[in-house]
Amino acid sequence: MNRRPTLLAALALTTTTALTLSACGGSSDEGSAKDKDSDKIAGADTGGEESASPSASASDSGGRPDIDFPSDAKNVFEGQKTGDPTKDAVLADSALSVNSIDEAIFKGSTDTKALGFYNTGKALSSSITYAQRYIDGNDTWTGETRFFKREVNLSGDSKAYVTYCSDESKSYIKSKKTGEVDRSPATSNSYVLYSTKLAKNADGVWQTADIVSKRGAEACQP
Structure with a gap:
């Protein structure tokens, strides 16, 4: 199977999450763990309508950490700008949350500044x-x-719920030891639905607090 396992679901999101999820359709089932036939989470940049790999470009004001990707990995986020400054900030930090998890994978360490940021x-x-x-x-x-x-x-001034789909049909598991890439064909399971809850901290960062994923969700199919 192409690409990665899903981030383990932390807990079922409620209230506003259900509203957001219905916009994409589908439910909030848990993804599995280290199973190459299962789901994933990835990283991204925070540019315009479509933004590419965040190689050494995620450092902003407020002491935000740099996030580096290798040259052979790229994440593209669509719909980055909504026209609402608060929603745009939420989407930007949601993308950087995803970035930070991938960076930990690339660096081979969970002791990175961005992951906890x-x-x-x-x-x-x-x-x-x-x-x-x-x-x-x-x-x-x-x-x-x-x-x-x-x-x-948005839920008040400090909570938000974000749903999104991922298309993993062009991303693949790679062995660090051998360099071998598993290029198995894409299937319906190459598409994953995510539902997340974010909270704004005292420094103004929208941190991801909870996440649920569903691999093969109908709402995300091409």
Whole structure:
């Protein structure tokens, strides 16, 4: 199977999450762990309508950490600009949360500044577990992952819910030891639906606090 396992679901999201999820359709089933037939989470840049790999470009104001990707891995986020400054900030930090998890995989360490900067609570614990499975398996990934159907619902001044789909049909598991790439054909399971909860911390960073994923979701199929 192409690409990666899904981030372990931290817990079922409620209330506004259900509203956001219905915009994409589908449910909030858990993804599996280190299983090459299962789901994934990835990283991204924070540019315009479509943004590419974040190689050494994620450092902004407020002491935000750099996030580096290798040259053979790229993530493209669609729908980065909504016209609403708050929603745009949520989407940007949601993308950087995803970035930070992939960076841990690429670096072979969960002790990175970005991982704890953009993730908190159960989402952080799940992210560490997820990345560690790659590290323990001496695996990484290569290719391109596309994120689309990104939707934001705000809840007050400090909470938000984001759903999005990922297209893993062009990204693949790669062995760090041998360099071998698993280029198995894409299937319906190459598409994953994510539902996330974010909380704005005292420094103004929208941290991902909870996440649920569903591989093969009908709403994300091409």
